[in-house]
Amino acid sequence: MASSRASHLPRGTVPCVADRTTHGDGGTRGISGTVDLGGPVHHVDYGGREDGPVVVLVHGLGGSHLNWDLLAPLLTPYARVHALDLPGFGLSEPGRRLTGVRDNVAVLDRFVREVAGAPAVLVGNSMGGMISVLEAARSPAKVSGLVLVDPALPGPRGRPDPRVAANFALYAVPGVGERRIAQRRAQLGARGTVLETMRLCGVDPDRLPPELVDRSVALVDQRQDVSGMDRAFLTATRSLLLLLADPRLLRRALAGVDVPVLLLHGDRDRLVPVSVARDLARRYPAWRYEELPGVGHVPQLEVPERVAELILDWLPAIRR
Numbered sequence: 001m002a003s004s005r006a007s008h009l010p011r012g013t014v015p016c017v018a019d020r021t022t023h024g025d026g027g028t029r030g031i032s033g034t035v036d037l038g039g040p041v042h043h044v045d046y047g048g049r050e051d052g053p054v055v056v057l058v059h060g061l062g063g064s065h066l067n068w069d070l071l072a073p074l075l076t077p078y079a080r081v082h083a084l085d086l087p088g089f090g091l092s093e094p095g096r097r098l099t100g101v102r103d104n105v106a107v108l109d110r111f112v113r114e115v116a117g118a119p120a121v122l123v124g125n126s127m128g129g130m131i132s133v134l135e136a137a138r139s140p141a142k143v144s145g146l147v148l149v150d151p152a153l154p155g156p157r158g159r160p161d162p163r164v165a166a167n168f169a170l171y172a173v174p175g176v177g178e179r180r181i182a183q184r185r186a187q188l189g190a191r192g193t194v195l196e197t198m199r200l201c202g203v204d205p206d207r208l209p210p211e212l213v214d215r216s217v218a219l220v221d222q223r224q225d226v227s228g229m230d231r232a233f234l235t236a237t238r239s240l241l242l243l244l245a246d247p248r249l250l251r252r253a254l255a256g257v258d259v260p261v262l263l264l265h266g267d268r269d270r271l272v273p274v275s276v277a278r279d280l281a282r283r284y285p286a287w288r289y290e291e292l293p294g295v296g297h298v299p300q301l302e303v304p305e306r307v308a309e310l311i312l313d314w315l316p317a318i319r320r
Contacts, residue, residue: 042091048076057083060126064090074308088232100239118142137253154247155276202296266295
């Protein structure tokens with residue numbers, strides 16, 4: 001059982017809400033660095049409470065450490081918080097590495113062991129939720145809890161969002177996906193690509209701190225190996241789609257999870273329908289499930305205070 005660092009919190013409140021402004025140099029919060037884990041992996045150490053649980057934030061498909069910049073400071077009074085850029089995303093250039101889902105599970109495993117410190121609470125959004133579940137199955141001693149935020153996991157899909165379905169259908173086809181990404185980049189530019197992606201995920205860019213949007217655009221412009229990053233994105237996409245099409249591996253991993261789980265899901269998620277989360281909550285009644293009304297695919301950007309409140313209220317369930 002965790003210490004009482006969060007148990008004294010009145011339900012419905014988040015103490016010490018951090019100022020969301022960035023440092024004067026425009027950089028992200030925390031200490032940014034790169035570590036060799038079979039290739040360069042960029043990460044951010046947000047600092048936090050040394051005697052609290054270790055928390056590792058795992059972004060989704062097309063995401064980066066910036067996806068957590070509004071949430072991480074709300075957790076640091078009670079936990080030691082890290083975020084990483086998976087190979088092929090953010091500032092982790094892929095090089096010759098494979099970037100499928102299971103390849104990134106291996107990277108996360110090393111990051112927890114060699115950088116963050118085990119055991120860790122894994123907080124995974126979308127593909128990051130899938131990767132976190134697979135890591136819990138692969139290395140149970142390294143994972144003390146899971147927070148799954150709109151995770152990409154098997155379940156009833158219902159009628160897919162037409163725009164989302166069309167995009168992923170194109171990405172799935174070799175050659176076609178590559179042309180689609182290049183065409184989209186040429187038409188929209190870095191800022192247009194970032195804004196379109198945010199809106200597709202349910203995020204209104206006008207409601208975010210402008211500097212966070214600007215840094216997201218700068219991150220796209222910083223990429224050195226553009227074609228390599230495109231290949232990494234498509235490799236991860238196709239790997240994710242194959243695991244969902246044949247969910248036996250994921251079902252086995254889910255059945256083997258033996259740590260506390262907090263499942264959060266926005267009811268307006270266009271990429272992973274809320275029906276998936278409701279099905280997971282029914283299958284695994286020991287999990288705590290919280291549905292977020294009016295929220296899309298990335299609650300940590302849309303309602304970071306509410307997400308922090310729920311995580312801090314749940315943290316005492318962790319056995320340390």
